[in-house]
Amino acid sequence: MQSGFIRVVRLGVRSLLLHRLRSALTTLGVLFGTSSVIAMLAIGEGASEEAQEQIRQLGSQNVILRSVKPPEDPNQGSQRTRVVVYGLTDEDLLRIRETFPALADTVPIRELAQEVRHLDRVMSPRVLAAPPDYLRITGRMLLSGRFLSAADEMNVANVAVLGYEVARQLFPLKDPLGEQVRVGSDYFTVVGILAPRLRQSSDRGRPGVDTTAEVFIPFVTGRKRYGDMQVRIRAGSQDMEQIQLHEIILAVDTPENVEFVAAASRAMLGRFHREQDYEVVVPLELLARAAETKRIFNIVLGSIAGISLLVGGIGIMNVMLATVTERTREIGIRRALGAKRHHIVTQFLVETVVLSVGGGAMGVVLGLAIPLVVERYADMRTVVTPLAPTLAFSISALTGVVFGLYPAWRAARMDPVEALRHE
Amino acid sequence: MSRSPAADAATNASGARSGHEPVAQLESVSRVYQMGDQRLRALDDFSFEFRRGEYWAIMGSSGSGKSTLLNILGCIDRPTAGRYLVRGEDTGALKDDALSELRSRHLGFVFQSYNLIAQLDVLENITVPLLYQDNPPADGLERARRLAERVGLCDRLHHRPRELSGGQQQRVAIARALINDPALILADEATGNLDSKTADEILALFDELHGEGKTIVIVTHEPDVGARAQHLLRLKDGRIEEVRHQR
Numbered sequence: 001m002q003s004g005f006i007r008v009v010r011l012g013v014r015s016l017l018l019h020r021l022r023s024a025l026t027t028l029g030v031l032f033g034t035s036s037v038i039a040m041l042a043i044g045e046g047a048s049e050e051a052q053e054q055i056r057q058l059g060s061q062n063v064i065l066r067s068v069k070p071p072e073d074p075n076q077g078s079q080r081t082r083v084v085v086y087g088l089t090d091e092d093l094l095r096i097r098e099t100f101p102a103l104a105d106t107v108p109i110r111e112l113a114q115e116v117r118h119l120d121r122v123m124s125p126r127v128l129a130a131p132p133d134y135l136r137i138t139g140r141m142l143l144s145g146r147f148l149s150a151a152d153e154m155n156v157a158n159v160a161v162l163g164y165e166v167a168r169q170l171f172p173l174k175d176p177l178g179e180q181v182r183v184g185s186d187y188f189t190v191v192g193i194l195a196p197r198l199r200q201s202s203d204r205g206r207p208g209v210d211t212t213a214e215v216f217i218p219f220v221t222g223r224k225r226y227g228d229m230q231v232r233i234r235a236g237s238q239d240m241e242q243i244q245l246h247e248i249i250l251a252v253d254t255p256e257n258v259e260f261v262a263a264a265s266r267a268m269l270g271r272f273h274r275e276q277d278y279e280v281v282v283p284l285e286l287l288a289r290a291a292e293t294k295r296i297f298n299i300v301l302g303s304i305a306g307i308s309l310l311v312g313g314i315g316i317m318n319v320m321l322a323t324v325t326e327r328t329r330e331i332g333i334r335r336a337l338g339a340k341r342h343h344i345v346t347q348f349l350v351e352t353v354v355l356s357v358g359g360g361a362m363g364v365v366l367g368l369a370i371p372l373v374v375e376r377y378a379d380m381r382t383v384v385t386p387l388a389p390t391l392a393f394s395i396s397a398l399t400g401v402v403f404g405l406y407p408a409w410r411a412a413r414m415d416p417v418e419a420l421r422h423e
Numbered sequence: 424m425s426r427s428p429a430a431d432a433a434t435n436a437s438g439a440r441s442g443h444e445p446v447a448q449l450e451s452v453s454r455v456y457q458m459g460d461q462r463l464r465a466l467d468d469f470s471f472e473f474r475r476g477e478y479w480a481i482m483g484s485s486g487s488g489k490s491t492l493l494n495i496l497g498c499i500d501r502p503t504a505g506r507y508l509v510r511g512e513d514t515g516a517l518k519d520d521a522l523s524e525l526r527s528r529h530l531g532f533v534f535q536s537y538n539l540i541a542q543l544d545v546l547e548n549i550t551v552p553l554l555y556q557d558n559p560p561a562d563g564l565e566r567a568r569r570l571a572e573r574v575g576l577c578d579r580l581h582h583r584p585r586e587l588s589g590g591q592q593q594r595v596a597i598a599r600a601l602i603n604d605p606a607l608i609l610a611d612e613a614t615g616n617l618d619s620k621t622a623d624e625i626l627a628l629f630d631e632l633h634g635e636g637k638t639i640v641i642v643t644h645e646p647d648v649g650a651r652a653q654h655l656l657r658l659k660d661g662r663i664e665e666v667r668h669q670r
């Protein structure tokens with residue numbers, strides 16, 4: 001004779017096969033529950049990883065000060081042509097350098113609203129004037145050539161480092177190194193190309209490749225060639241903005257000091273700026289916030305998963321109760337022939353667990369397939385951690401046990417005489 | 424407490440009965456059903472014993488207590504008062520599990536409507552009582568095959584019950600009742616659903632088993648069936664009405 005457990009399972013399967021459609025429909029509840037848990041976890045994990053990566057690209061030990069255009073003053077709104085002066089200043093930079101001697105680096109960045117051309121190709125990337133430290137502080141990588149150097153700053157050199165996407169679009173057929181690009185009205189020699197960043201959610205249609213188009217030129221060159229004034233011509237009006245620095249990146253020596261530096265910079269800028277024309281971005285805080293968002297997401301997800309498995313479990317329980325009633329007579333026969341209560345409990349419990357584990361297993365397969373489809377057609381990043389299928393499958397199996405216990409207990413509790421009389 | 428003359432006759436008329444040890448003993452057994460306000464006495468201070476090798480038919484009108492008696496004999500019901508002993512063991516002291524073990528080891532059931540398990544084939548149906556024994560014998564399948572042969576079903580071993588005729592199903596049930604070599608075979612209207620020819624074959628099988636020394640108790644309301652047994656016990660209102668030693 002076969003070993004007891006295999007035999008019980010085989011008999012359970014056979015009993016379930018007596019009602020194929022019913023068993024299949026019951027399984028569906030668990031199947032969708034399990035697969036949706038896995039799929040949602042994968043999508044959630046993907047989104048959160050993407051968010052964290054974007055934040056990490058800012059540099060997790062950095063504090064970023066940014067110029068922000070202050071809200072318009074309605075009293076002078078009728079003016080057609082005016083110059084708006086706002087944002088971070090060179091004094092701010094100096095003060096910060098003096099206030100935090102422990103800071104490894106402070107990197108000022110200016111952003112120029114200029115078009116970039118090569119032959120007949122035109123692009124409007126972010127043109128950033130930055131010192132050589134930028135590369136190290138942001139942790140970005142070079143694909144080829146070199147980044148801006150201290151010598152470039154000294155010489156006010158007309159050299160440029162292209163972002164991957166700029167290089168790709170302006171020089172589709174040749175190596176841009178050593179070629180000339182025109183930024184605004186000046187010519188720059190390309191000395192390096194940055195490696196692409198990982199794809200971000202805003203970059204639809206071209207997975208895996210960075211489209212954040214950027215061109216870097218030496219900080220001093222930027223100021224000398226283009227000045228602080230930016231002119232933007234809009235329908236019927238000319239907006240002129242004067243900004244000294246668009247961004248100051250503070251590289252903090254240790255993660256513990258990040259919070260202090262952020263608070264101190266906020267306080268200092270608050271003292272010297274009359275308007276709220278700046279913002280302080282702390283990637284570490286963003287990371288914490290992203291972690292918090294993820295936590296909330298996981299709670300929501302957990303609830304949804306719990307509910308869907310609960311619904312699946314109730315479905316199983318409902319069917320098993322019907323089955324027990326239907327098979328009252330069989331229970332009576334088995335009891336009369338010597339089945340103990342635990343035999344009856346085992347028999348029905350095994351049937352429920354077979355249903356839920358079957359549903360769970362198919363759910364895992366479907367749940368692993370859904371992220372692939374989502375990645376392919378919705379172009380979202382998904383991450384399947386090994387935990388997700390394990391968890392979902394275990395919960396589905398557990399569902400079978402939990403929701404099978406009551407019907408099984410009811411079956412075992414039946415009076416054999418009554419059960420035998422049942423039609 | 425006065426004992427009924429019939430009971431005395433049954434326990435004392437040893438002349439007509441075998442001298443074997445008792446297999447099932449009922450001592451002042453009462454079974455009372457509470458139905459709303461009414462109390463129904465299905466068995467009323469009932470004392471009797473069935474000895475090894477005997478073949479009894481129990482008869483009586485419906486409500487006479489014969490089904491209740493069979494249920495108590497089969498250990499699927501318990502007396503409200505009195506003692507019931509199987510092979511000298513008091514069943515009142517046994518917990519549910521121990522009582523189940525006793526059923527699977529020492530009792531064989533044959534029902535009116537065969538009561539085979541639909542999803543199992545012939546061979547599996549015959550082995551069911553063994554599955555529930557605490558230490559099932561290793562040669563269960565072999566035994567089942569021999570018994571199937573014995574009841575004339577050796578070419579139907581892997582058929583499902585619904586593929587068998589009534590008579591064949593009842594043969595499977597009898598084989599199932601024999602698999603544990605029971606001390607007592609209990610049959611409840613075992614021929615009630617069969618035509619007279621098939622019923623005759625089944626009764627012949629019982630005769631054969633009796634001939635081999637099995638202890639059989641068969642409940643019936645058919646006089647023909649009752650007449651074939653070795654002894655006849657007639658019940659009325661939960662008491663013994665008549666005891667007749669026929670052969």
